[in-house]
Amino acid sequence: MLMAPLRALRSLHSLRLAPVLGLAHFGHLLALLMAALLWTFADLGEAKPWAHIRWMDVAGEGGMVLMAAIWLVQLRSSRPAGRVTSLLCLGLGAMLLGEWIDVLDEVWQLPKAMVWDNWLESALVPLGMLVLTVGLQHWREEQLALNDQLLKRERLFREHRSLDRITQLGDAVYMSTQIELEQRRSRPAALLMLGLQGFDSVAREQGLAEADRLLQAASHLLLLNLRPQDLLCRYAADRFCVLLPGGDAADAAAAAEHLRLALSGLAHHGREGARTQLPGLAAWAVVTAQAPAQQQLLDLAQRLRP
Numbered sequence: 001m002l003m004a005p006l007r008a009l010r011s012l013h014s015l016r017l018a019p020v021l022g023l024a025h026f027g028h029l030l031a032l033l034m035a036a037l038l039w040t041f042a043d044l045g046e047a048k049p050w051a052h053i054r055w056m057d058v059a060g061e062g063g064m065v066l067m068a069a070i071w072l073v074q075l076r077s078s079r080p081a082g083r084v085t086s087l088l089c090l091g092l093g094a095m096l097l098g099e100w101i102d103v104l105d106e107v108w109q110l111p112k113a114m115v116w117d118n119w120l121e122s123a124l125v126p127l128g129m130l131v132l133t134v135g136l137q138h139w140r141e142e143q144l145a146l147n148d149q150l151l152k153r154e155r156l157f158r159e160h161r162s163l164d165r166i167t168q169l170g171d172a173v174y175m176s177t178q179i180e181l182e183q184r185r186s187r188p189a190a191l192l193m194l195g196l197q198g199f200d201s202v203a204r205e206q207g208l209a210e211a212d213r214l215l216q217a218a219s220h221l222l223l224l225n226l227r228p229q230d231l232l233c234r235y236a237a238d239r240f241c242v243l244l245p246g247g248d249a250a251d252a253a254a255a256a257e258h259l260r261l262a263l264s265g266l267a268h269h270g271r272e273g274a275r276t277q278l279p280g281l282a283a284w285a286v287v288t289a290q291a292p293a294q295q296q297l298l299d300l301a302q303r304l305r306p
Contacts, residue, residue, distance in 0.1 A: 017076040020089040027072065030093050034100050041117075045108030053106060061102040068096035084138045091132025098124030166212045167219040170233040172297060175241050178231055179293035182245065186289065190247030192256050193300040194222065195281040196263060199238035202278075206270055214268045214276060225262050239301055243287075252284035281305070 020026035072092050079085045101121045110117055164171045170178075182189040196218065203211040215238065222232050222240060231243040242259070244251055263280025270276065283303040285296065 018079055018081040018085050020086050026089060030096065033097060037100060037104060041104040041108040041110065045110040048107060048109055058103060058106045061099050061106065064099040065096055065103060068092050068099065084135055084142055087131055087135030087138060091128045091135055094124045094128030094131060098128060164234040166215055167234050169219055172233065172235050175233040175243060176293040176297065178243055179287055179296065182287055183289050188246055188248060189287040190244040190252035191285050191287055191296060191300055192242035192244065192252060192259065193235065193283045193304045194240045194242065194259055194263060195304050196238045196278040197281055198278050202276055206274060210270050217268050218263060218266060221262055221266055222259060225259055235297060235301060239304065241297060249286055252286065256282040256284040
């Protein structure tokens, strides 16, 4: 039982946290400010009798401090440094300090002549919420730009658990879900399956890292040759699948040939100077309402032959 918290602390210590306003030790600065406030209240204030302490308020306000600290760690460990990250962290940091003063007020009573704690308590939380709101607005604008960038990699919804690690495309499960959405809505759609002939030789002769780089180059090339409404996913190995919403047989045949030629023209240069150019493979089919989505993808993959 005791090992679980220790493992959590170790993992927390190993996290790479983004700097805030260029300060890599932003968290340490917050901790020092909290310690200074604690020392000030303990030195200048009078401890309240235990019977007069409202422990529910202490638990509620202390929980807010804890949650704000957790959000800060999660935010800094999941985002790169920048204006948006700084605004969000500054807002959360101000709210954390304001709630911390609330906790200290529940335990110590400062002389009535001192009003600075009331000023800080009243100003920090609203100020933090204001800065956080500005940061959220900038984050929204950033996210809209990222959505445009990811337009052909995802469709209708985002699911990080269905993300291919190498190409950063959706996987076969994500594609199957998208096909099922088209089936449920009885909308026409077409499917493409694309690949590279002789891809296995690249992994054998140049290594897995070089094969991964070739897959990344192929995925970028395919994205450049698709319409905004099309969806590209990685099916398996060197196989890529494409969903053409609203596409019919003619659209699918034309798109398959165009993308096959694009892949055939891809000349990939390895880190050691090796030039790799493999023939592209393509197969297509119109989505049917009767067959399961996974079966349609499997049938199309089996048809993909030189």
